[in-house]
Amino acid sequence: MRILGIDPGSLVTGFGIIDSDGRSSRHVHSGCIRVSGQDLVVRLGMIFEQVSELVDTHGPDVLSIEQVFVSRNPASALKLGQARGAAICAGVRGGLPVVEYSPASIKQAVVGTGSANKEQVQHMITMILGLDAAPASDAADALAVAVCHAHTQGTFGRLPEGVQALAFRTRGARRRSRR
Template sequence: MPAPTRPRPAPAADLLPKIIMGVDPGTQIMGYALIEVRGQRVDVLCYDVINMKALGSNHAVKLKRIFDRMLELIDEYLPDELAIEAPFFGVNVQSMLKLGRAQGVAIAAALSRQIPYVEYAPTKVKQSVTGSGNSTKEQVAHMLRQTLKLPPIAEASTFLDATDALAVALCHHYQKGNNATVSGGKSWSNFLTENPERLGASTGAVKKKTPTKL
């Protein structure tokens, strides 16, 4: 008669694999990345970009491309959570609106598959990865290559939006989901409270400035 076996305890919740999708929104190039986390171990599943430069100036076509590609990635990798960078509050209102729509479409794709999302401010992402909220894209990519032991990329400059998305996913892992902005990120009202000198910008009383990326 075989000896009775003791049931094995269930693995700790933090040791169960979790897949995080990171997104760096854009209307010309959108970066995305997927990582698998098990405890402190992080494996990079993929990181790349959605390049929409060839789609012309039709914003609706670009938004549909973002939505369709997001659904393809979600259905392929089955992420548990989405981490997405919050739009930068610049002074070009039209650029902000377009970037906000792109971010909203990416979020909508995740929500359509019942995937929760968290927003992170760009400075928070940079600080989590490099220790400085003022780091450049190149510095973020360099730190990620060291931290995650990524292979060298021949055309690294074309992948900076992808490494930015990877940084967003890694930032979320570092936060362990304990982010106070789960319900919607840094609101416009909060921004104006923290930056009262920008109040005139919302009424168009400042000069336009072209953002670094759309």
């Protein structure tokens, strides 16, 4: 499976593409889409176009993306959500299923703790993918999103079919009960 991971940002959007069989993963391509200095609408269009180009060029099977988190600045969270939407639309335009992971889930899958810092994520991505050097922070975060999906799907895919259905129903029930 080829996975396109996205770490959305209104100024810098990280991307990471890996190939994975659920047990091991291989780095294909990663980097950053830098759109600073432009009007927000122009930046969103650039994110859409460049993610669309990644989809067309590399042919991923799925787009995995980090969920929005709300910090102290609601305006920043809104811009982040819009950048995320531009990337999601590019994936949908390319016919990809889109899956979302919380920041804590991504860190847990890659580092082993949901409170890991950026340096720990970079280090573990370098080790997991056997890279010669640590990627830029945003690219490492995007690769972490892709690795999180690979690990999640790899584990889920090894479960018997009946257990998969039960896990899906249980996960959905937990989400509904939190509302």
